[in-house]
Structures are given as C-alpha cells and as structure tokens.
Amino acid sequence: MIKHIQLINDDYLGHVDILRHASRGVLVMDDKILIGYAENGGIIMIPGGGVEGDETYAECCVREMLEETGIKVNAVNEYLEIEELFDVWRHINHYFICELVEDTGVTHFTEAEIEAGYKPVWLPIKDALAIFAEYEKYRKTDIPVYGLYKRELIALQEALSLLQK
Template sequence: MNPALQFGQADPDSDYRLRPAVFGLVFHDEKIACVRVTRDTPYYDLPGGAVDGDETETQALIREFVEETGMTVRPLHRIAEAGQFFRKSDGDPVNNVGGFWIAERLALDPARKIEADHELVWLHPRTALAELRHDAHAWAVAKWLRR
C-alpha cells in the first residue's frame, strides 16, 4: 500500500511498519477540531489514528473521535490520502497511511473521552497549519482551505 503522497523522512536504518490510519477534519465556528497531546513534548494532531482489525476508515474515525475528544461525528466525504513516516512515542517507527475525512460534529460528551493525554482544542485553520505535528495533517488542512 503506497500512498500517492508520502510525508516525513524515513530513517534508512529503520523498518517502518505500515499502519493503516484515518484522520478527520471537523469545523465549527470557523475553527478546526484538533487534539493537544500532552506527552514529553506537547503537540497537536488531527483527531484520528489507527484502523484496527476489520474496521473501515469510517468506523475507525468515529471510534477515534470519541476516544480522543468525546465527540460523536458522522464522516461525510474522504478528501485525501497520504502517508506519514514518524516514530510513535514509544519509538516504534511507523508509516501512517490512510484517508483524511471531512466529518460532521453530532454531539460532544467529554465524559466519553478515554485518552487522558488528549485534549480537544479548536484552532483557526491557519494556526493549525503552523502547529500540527505532521506535515500530512497540515497538507490536508491546506487542501481543504483551497477547496
């Protein structure tokens, strides 16, 4: 599975595990939903993550939004696909490959969020372009802005 667009620099001495993934763009009051992840060095991501087992991208996106933000979403349409080489917080080298979806916010219940180190934040899209950790995420936001 080779994406049409690949972001990040692969370390030639590392074996990057293919990790099917999906991320969502939800807009509200001219801002985009992001997650601020508080680990050694805090960073911003689009909500989303790995597609588990037999899940579809849309099933994974719905699950990931609830786990990371407490938000229930409805995926509307897939706007892009890209890969992103990176090292997870445990050092595991992975290549996230998958879709970026526009999704609709249906409900928000912070009590449903289970990832304690993730916090829902609403960023202006131009701020998100500068702050998102992964180039693939910033590219997806830029693609949406240029629609």
C-alpha cells in the first residue's frame, strides 16, 4: 500500500499552474544510502527525476537511477507519494525501494547536473538523516532546500521503517 503525504511550503501561492510527476529511488546497502550530491551547492538528495513521455513511475525510477548514479536497479516497491505545493507548483514524487542489479560505472548527467557538480555518493544512513533533519534552518533563507530536505527526511524515514520489518 502506498502512503500519501501532502506538504505545503510557505511560498505556495494558493493555485497550481504547473504539475510535475517525478520518481525517486532509495537504495540501501551496508547501512549506507545512495544519494546524489550537488557539490557546488553542498546539497544532497535521493536520486530521481521527472517522468518522461508515457513511462511508468517505476520505469522513470529505473531510468533516473541509471542516469544519475550509473547503477541499474529494480524498482521493487512504490511505498510513498509526496505531493508538494510550492509557488505555483504541484510536484508529486513517487518513492521506490530499489534493489541493485549492476553498477555500470557510467552516468548520464543533464547540463544542470554537470553545472551543479552532481555525483553519486554512498552516505551513511545516519549522516543522511542528520543532514535532512536540519531542514528547518533553511526555512527563512532557502525555501527550496527547506522543502527538499523536509521531503527527503520523510521519504527516508518511511523507507527505513519498511526495510527494518
């Protein structure tokens, strides 16, 4: 069963002009999580991105994980859907627990990811949780990071509760 959560950011203007669906993959091994690190901004996130064409959410997750991390995965379980409302956006993130198939070592970054210094990193789960848990400190200074970290903290906590069963 997929859990649904709605987050409304402080900058939400009360109406939606843009809808975006994205899929994100949680891959955990040896008490570490595979995350995307944007070196130029010092930001971490669960790998994923926007749905393209008529692909399913699971297909999007598999494609995005391969493009951003070089790792082929199976999207095993869609466990969470987080709907974010911010500015004029309705952004729906579909989270999957993934299993590793193969590390190809080959990434395919977008221009924006290259400019951000994006790279995949295996981060201890406790460190990822600690970083995401600091979301409130960004509320007044960087609302996009505030929203991102709040969302990712919830997603990681939910994944860990399922993985520990």
